[in-house]
Amino acid sequence: MTDFAPGAGYGKSNRKLKTALIQHKALTLDGLSERLFGLLFSGLVYPQIWEDPAVDMEAMQIRPEHHIVTIGSGGCNMLAYSSAFPERIDVVDLNPHHIALNKLKLAAFRHLPSHADVVRFLARHDMKSNIQAFDMFIAPRLDSATRAYWNRRGLNGRRRIGVFGENIYRTGLLGRFIGLGHLLARLHGVDPTEIANARSMREQRQFFDERLAPLFDRPVVRWLTSRKSSLFGLGIPPRQFDELASLSSEKSLAGVLRQRLxxxxxxxxxxxxxxxxxxxxxxxxxxxxGELPLYLQAERHEAIRNNAERVHVHHASFTELLAKKSADCVDRYVLLDAQDWMSDRQLNELWTEITRTSAEGAVVIFRTAAEDSILEGRVSPALLDQWRYDAAQSQALNLKDRSAIYGGFHIYRKAA
Incomplete structure (x- = not known):
């Protein structure tokens, strides 16, 4: 089949990604969990980013002179940011599949003829014409490695790019996890798609209370949500699972997931x-x-198209990229939830580079699986004392995050 299989990357291998995820010895339960998660996470994980760029942009207040460094993931965020005309965006990701997807989305904006073509390519499903659009307008202008990635054929002889003629958002680790969630719900007599027919928030609430919420009391759901490996498809690594499970006396994520849903x-x-x-x-x-993501809205199209050349995509870790930059040169940092996966050593190495490269007035934003920031008590006070935590705006914007899958949204500002 055409697949984004673990290890089937291009260019550099997934060694960097696996090294970043593994912190325990192989022949331990924690070590085995980390290695299984690393294997699953080395394929395509997020066709769409699951952090709300509208919240990010309100927090960052991007200006034309700003230099942004962000993790790539599904690429929706860097495209939305570029509509605010920042001087430069550096996109980093350790997953080569995400690198290929980010480059493809950028190329779609640069080379497809119109906004309607971009929407058709990136937001509509069952559009076989998207494959012809790729071959005619995008592929000739991609770098050779990215072009080879999307032209690679699976076991059934179909090219990877074929998912854009179907529904790429049903692929990847998270897409398949959502599909399994739908299957589990249907086996219990619930069709989650029916909530799309709700005509008001009152009807949405009624559907959740009467149909979705009771699923979390079913024995099989409670059993599954107490197993680390069963939630790897949601992008929850072992460390995040342990932090979330500690919030429940049952050591299950059923209650947490019910609240987020x-x-x-x-x-x-x-x-x-x-x-x-x-x-x-x-x-x-x-x-x-309803509305499309910010980056696919018509009024932002020309800005993103014109600013695409200001975006630079790197197969590297955040710390690795920053280490190559000069002091005082970065204005905005977007860490997504990557810190939840890090050891204390990795956190301190990251914040050493963030502090060194941060310009006056710099802002760091990130999300956490649990509600509280994870930095206090783990990052050296000598580093954190140079930053101010904006608790009020962090809490206010967390309430606005429509993706709803994180416990906390956090803003740190460079101290004057």
Missing amino acids: EKLSCHFPMKENYFAWQAFARRYPMPHE
């Missing part, structure tokens, strides 16, 4: 929350149904 289902109108559409309908809404 409630926010996704009930706190925002469906027409305004494309994350909910991906979770429940497994696609983006059509124009009469």
